Amino acid sequence: MKVLLILGFLMLSIFFVSSYELCGPRSCMNGYFCASDYSASICRPEAQAYTIIQVNITNEGAWPDSAQFKGTIRNICGVRIRKIVLSVSNKDFPILKTSAIWNARYSKEFEEISLPDYADGIPPNDELYQFGFILKNSNTPKIKIKSIRF
Numbered sequence: 001m002k003v004l005l006i007l008g009f010l011m012l013s014i015f016f017v018s019s020y021e022l023c024g025p026r027s028c029m030n031g032y033f034c035a036s037d038y039s040a041s042i043c044r045p046e047a048q049a050y051t052i053i054q055v056n057i058t059n060e061g062a063w064p065d066s067a068q069f070k071g072t073i074r075n076i077c078g079v080r081i082r083k084i085v086l087s088v089s090n091k092d093f094p095i096l097k098t099s100a101i102w103n104a105r106y107s108k109e110f111e112e113i114s115l116p117d118y119a120d121g122i123p124p125n126d127e128l129y130q131f132g133f134i135l136k137n138s139n140t141p142k143i144k145i146k147s148i149r150f
């Protein structure tokens with residue numbers, strides 16, 4: 001119920017503030033993410049993003065020179081999500097090589113991971129969306145949500 005209220009508020013905010021404020025994954029202040037749909041967008045506190053999606057990163061196995069991680073995302077907001085952009089810092093995300101990521105795209109330049117990569121959005125309350133990557137060390141990277149597009 002609380003989630004629905006927050007989401008409803010978010011959608012209304014997008015609707016009303018829309019024409020004034022356009023944002024993307026790189027335009028909101030630290031601690032904020034950009035929520036958008038086809039016609040409008042707004043920066044909201046990052047904590048609200050976690051009422052829309054759950055994101056977990058788990059270590060799947062480590063070797064002397066690398067470690068494999070699995071990311072899982074669940075859409076818990078009841079509305080289909082078209083695109084999610086997560087941010088990482090290059091220091092924290094020493095990818096083994098540019099191809100060492102799957103079901104997501106990594107931009108070293110923008111320090112961003114965007115997904116889904118193959119699917120047509122992420123439907124609500126469905127199976128987990130999974131992605132994976134290999135880093136040069138086994139420290140679980142910190143990931144922030146920078147934008148969610150409906």
Ligand SMILES: *[C@@H]1O[C@H](CO)[C@@H](O)[C@H](O)[C@H]1NC(C)=O
Binds near residue numbers: 055
């Ligand atoms: C993330 O981890 C928590 C705690 O283990 C679990 O309850 C939740 O279902 C997980 N969500 C996803 C999307 O993996």
